[in-house]
Amino acid sequence: xxxxxxxxxxxxxxxxxxxxxxxxxxxxxxxxxxxxxxxxxxxxxxxxxxxxxxxxxxxxxxxxxxxxxxxxxxxxxxxxxxxxxxxxxxxxxxxxxxxxxxxxxxxxxxxxxxxxxxxxxxxxxxxxxxxxxxxxxxxxxxxxxxxxxxxxxxxxxxxxxxxxxxxxxxxxxxxxxxxxxxxxxxxxxxxxxxxxxxxxxxxxxxxxxxxxxxxxxxxxxxxxxxxxxxxxxxxxxxxxxxxxxxxxxxxxxxxxxxxxxxxxxxxxxxxxxxxxxxxxxxxxxxxxxxxxxxxxxxxxx
Amino acid sequence: xxxxxxxxxxxxxxxxxxxxxxxxxxxxxxxxxxxxxxxxxxxxxxxxxxxxxxxxxxxxxxxxxxxxxxxxxxxxxxxxxxxxxxxxxxxxxxxxxxxxxxxxxxxxxxxxxxxxxxxxxxxxxxxxxxxxxxxxxxxxxxxxxxxxxxxxxxxxxxxxxxxxxxxxxxxxxxxxxxxxxxxxxxxxxxxxxxxxxxxxxxxxxxxxxxxxxxxxxxxxxxxxxxxxxxxxxxxxxxxxxxxxxxxxxxxxxxxxxxxxxxxxxxxxxxxxxxxxxxxxxxxxxxxxxxxxxxxxxxxxx
Numbered sequence: 001x002x003x004x005x006x007x008x009x010x011x012x013x014x015x016x017x018x019x020x021x022x023x024x025x026x027x028x029x030x031x032x033x034x035x036x037x038x039x040x041x042x043x044x045x046x047x048x049x050x051x052x053x054x055x056x057x058x059x060x061x062x063x064x065x066x067x068x069x070x071x072x073x074x075x076x077x078x079x080x081x082x083x084x085x086x087x088x089x090x091x092x093x094x095x096x097x098x099x100x101x102x103x104x105x106x107x108x109x110x111x112x113x114x115x116x117x118x119x120x121x122x123x124x125x126x127x128x129x130x131x132x133x134x135x136x137x138x139x140x141x142x143x144x145x146x147x148x149x150x151x152x153x154x155x156x157x158x159x160x161x162x163x164x165x166x167x168x169x170x171x172x173x174x175x176x177x178x179x180x181x182x183x184x185x186x187x188x189x190x191x192x193x194x195x196x197x198x199x200x201x202x203x204x205x206x207x208x209x210x211x212x213x214x215x216x217x218x219x220x221x222x223x224x225x226x227x228x229x230x231x232x233x234x235x236x237x238x239x240x241x242x243x244x245x246x247x248x249x250x251x252x253x254x255x256x257x258x259x260x261x262x263x264x265x266x267x268x269x270x271x272x273x274x275x276x277x278x279x280x281x282x283x284x285x286x287x288x289x290x291x292x293x294x295x296x297x298x299x300x301x
Numbered sequence: 302x303x304x305x306x307x308x309x310x311x312x313x314x315x316x317x318x319x320x321x322x323x324x325x326x327x328x329x330x331x332x333x334x335x336x337x338x339x340x341x342x343x344x345x346x347x348x349x350x351x352x353x354x355x356x357x358x359x360x361x362x363x364x365x366x367x368x369x370x371x372x373x374x375x376x377x378x379x380x381x382x383x384x385x386x387x388x389x390x391x392x393x394x395x396x397x398x399x400x401x402x403x404x405x406x407x408x409x410x411x412x413x414x415x416x417x418x419x420x421x422x423x424x425x426x427x428x429x430x431x432x433x434x435x436x437x438x439x440x441x442x443x444x445x446x447x448x449x450x451x452x453x454x455x456x457x458x459x460x461x462x463x464x465x466x467x468x469x470x471x472x473x474x475x476x477x478x479x480x481x482x483x484x485x486x487x488x489x490x491x492x493x494x495x496x497x498x499x500x501x502x503x504x505x506x507x508x509x510x511x512x513x514x515x516x517x518x519x520x521x522x523x524x525x526x527x528x529x530x531x532x533x534x535x536x537x538x539x540x541x542x543x544x545x546x547x548x549x550x551x552x553x554x555x556x557x558x559x560x561x562x563x564x565x566x567x568x569x570x571x572x573x574x575x576x577x578x579x580x581x582x583x584x585x586x587x588x589x590x591x592x593x594x595x596x597x598x599x600x601x602x
Contacts, residue, residue: 089483182390185524206507207521217599220508220519223486258602298518299600301559 003246004113005032006045006132007122007145007235008102009070010079011056013095014275015086018228024276025056027079028122028145031232034277035239035267036120037063038285040246043116045069045132047107049077049100059277069110076101089227090204109135118246121165122235123147126157133164141252143167143242145234151178162195169238171202184209185216198257200241202234208261215254219261222269222295229275233268236280240267240288266291304547305414306333307346307433308423308446308536309403310371311380312357314396315576316387319529325577326357328380329423329446332533335578336540336568337421338364339586341547344417346370346433348408350378350401360578370411377402390528391505410436419547421539422466424448427458434465442553444468444543446535452479463496470539472503485510486517499558501542503535509562516555520562523570523596530576534569537581541568541589563600567592 012026029046036042041064048057050072060067077100083092106128115137121129121144129144142165150158151174158178162168168191176182179190184201188211191199201209205227207220241257241264248256266288273279313327330347337343342365349358351373361368378401384393407429416438422430422445430445443466451459452475459479463469469492477483480491485502489512492500502510506528508521542558542565549557567589574580 183528185526203507206504207519209524216524218508218521218524219600219602220521223510223517223519225486227484255602262602296602299520299602301520301556301563301597301600 001118001246001249002041002043002116003036003118003120003242004043004045004109004116004136005029005036005120005122005239006069006107006109007032007120007124008079009046009048010081011052012080012231012276013082014229014231015084015095016089016229016275017086019275021229021275023053023056025059026081026231026276028235030059030277031235031271031280032120032122032239032242033060033065034063034280035236035271036243036246037065038240038267038288039243039263040064040118042066042243043069043113045107045109045113047071047073047076047101047104048079050074052078066113069107069113071107073101073104076104083231085230089230092231106131117141118242119143120238120242121145122238126150126154126161130157130161130164141166141242141245143169143238145169145238146174148174148177159194162191165196167198167200168196169200169202169234171204171234175199175201185211188216200261202237204230204233207265208237210254210257210261212254217254217258217261219258219265219299222265222291224269224272227272228279230272231276233272236271237264237268240264262295263288263292266295302419302547302550303342303344303417304337304419304421304543305344305346305410305417305437306330306337306421306423306540307370307408307410308333308421308425309380310347310349311382312353313381313532313577314383315530315532316385316396317390317530317576318387320576322530322576324354324357326360327382327532327577329536331360331578332536332572332581333421333423333540333543334361334366335364335581336537336572337544337547338366339541339568339589340544340564341365341419343367343544344370344414346408346410346414348372348374348377348402348405349380351375353379367414370408370414372408374402374405377405384532386531390531393532407432418442419543420444421543422446423536423539427451427455427462431458431462431465442467442543442546444470444539446470446539447475449475449478460495463492466497468499468501469497470501470503470535472505472535476500476502486512489517501562503538505531505534508566509538511555511558511562513555518555518559518562520559520566520600523566523592525570525573528573529580531573532577534573537572538565538569541565563596564589564593567596
């Protein structure tokens, strides 16, 4: 089943204890698309400026990602982010950020994408996220991500969005900020009251937590031997999760979401093993399935 | 199989967002003994001062804990700790601490305890831990805990101890301090090189990690609805873990340790549900087994 994703596309400069990479491809929609394309065809909607080097955009060559919704906007500049994990691998320090084209109008969803049944709204202004949703004909599963900035500056808009989606993915700090609750289960319960049927709280190296009205499920991160660059881990996690969900059809049970979270966890473990998309590019669906099984067996006691 | 534990016994004053309790029973050996006594007979070795109110020491009434190794030392004062979790439930702030009798000579292990096969050396000076070990006739499984203070001040003594034990239990910060490695799996591997066959790293609300030369296993904490007082969670975790191990006989496989970690996790989830020993006192082996099964099922995907 086709999976529509919209989010940021950027040119990243990243420093970690393992080195530095200048001007590599990044952004939430890129990581999400690559990760989910291991499972299902992906439709990408995003925008870059005319400065974006063509080779960077060839990242999806040979993969089932429809990039016809990727706009290269004349006269605009691509989103850029320069981050450093040198001090703390669990917390990126933003050295420099230029929103550029991301601060302009949203890209248009191509006509032939409007029948998408699975939709992931990667982190962006909640008004834009709602705008995207309103165009779609009959979405079956809508999951959104958000961030501190929108929680703090556009809370009302975000709350409206929460009433329109099935699932929210956010990190622990964002969940606490959104609800004012320190205890994560309490925070998740409060998010559920705002609309979503389920919430997935990402805890970085500590894994993730799924909450529905009746269930709480915690899963550790895959014990990664070598973390080279954590950039995109959260978006890859969401991509693996939703890519799997898009293949499941029928009703989405908590058991299905649990398996999906484990796929997200495994896909993210490949992302962090190298810079930019290097880790994902070096893996295959077979390897992902094998590690998933290994993870499942390890979690059995 | 009898399980010998030696560690601190104290009078605690604890503040959390849920209130304050003055002069309640605490200390590593107390929490460990109570927790492990759900599984196996326990032999407690510890020392308090003559100021210790008798009712506090009646805590093991009706439980299979042999307190004949509990010395009430004339002319000495009991160890006291006053801690606050008001600012951060994951990090106790020590308001006041008086080592008192803990700064004096170690208590003696009773003659009839010397044949103990399972031994837990709760956190104390590594020289005292070694002294205890040397008296024992034929210990089968020795697990020790330690803390920042000994890693920083008595590193050589601690390293000698590590060559004499089978397992080390410590928290993430301590593992990093001991090895100088930030990445927890690398830190655990370095600990293994110092002697123990396995190391269990406690990560508080984020669960625990087991490392052997061949295996890495991560387990989240039980998703607790209500955390009232985290005091003793780590010691209860170790108690549940080792209490279960002491009932297993035969060779201790990684699979057995995994099940044991899950029991430790479940027992700790009761500890933090109330102040002092309130949470443990209110539960039963049946309830522990039931929650263990629930945890096991929740971790299956």
